[in-house]
Amino acid sequence: MKYILGIDEAGRGCLAGPVYVAAVLFYENYNNPSIKDSKLLTPEKREYAYSIIKENAVWYQFYLLSNLVIDNLGISKAIYLLMRQLYEDTIKLFPNYNITTIIDGNFDPIKEEKTSSLIKADRKIIAVSAASIVAKVERDNYMKIIAKEFPQYSFETHKGYGTKKHINEILNYGLSSIHRKSFILSSKAMDYAKS
Incomplete structure (x- = not known):
């Protein structure tokens, strides 16, 4: 088989x-x-x-x-x-x-x-x-x-993807311990947040 x-x-x-x-x-x-x-x-x-x-x-x-x-x-x-x-x-x-x-x-x-x-x-x-x-x-x-530990980031909705809302949450609250620092705030992400 x-x-x-x-x-x-x-x-x-x-x-x-x-x-x-x-x-x-x-x-x-x-x-x-x-x-x-x-x-x-x-x-x-x-x-x-x-x-x-x-x-x-x-x-x-x-x-x-x-x-x-x-x-x-x-x-x-x-x-x-x-x-x-x-x-x-x-x-x-x-x-x-x-x-x-x-x-x-x-x-x-x-x-x-x-x-x-x-x-x-x-x-x-x-x-x-x-x-x-x-x-x-x-x-x-x-x-x-994990969203319950970090309610300010709305992980339950965007699941950590780089949505405009998520990028704005990072700009407002900084990085959490589960953010991928190697991925964060690239020029593309910043441009997306500003648009």
């Missing part, structure tokens, strides 16, 4: 909070129309799709790295580290399974025989769509919880 392991991330471009990377393992021919790229689903439909994933995936897992690690390593290196760890952990759990791994994007950080990257894989491969949902739902839920 053949299996597809999909890997995707959530939170790459955020100004605050961790980055999440998820992996979902499905039978090769598994299909469900409710599972789509997380960006195409409302929060309610993402939650529903996540419940389907929990019931039907052979296996799923997510890992995260904090803003401090992101500031230290850089966002791409942090994501690639998590992707490799998820891949290795999956292969250890299922050593005799015939698994093909697909990573969303244009770069394969794993570089093993049966791994590859695919641009917009989260819209083409259901296991990658599922991974995008797991990463997004888990990260959004974390940001809703």
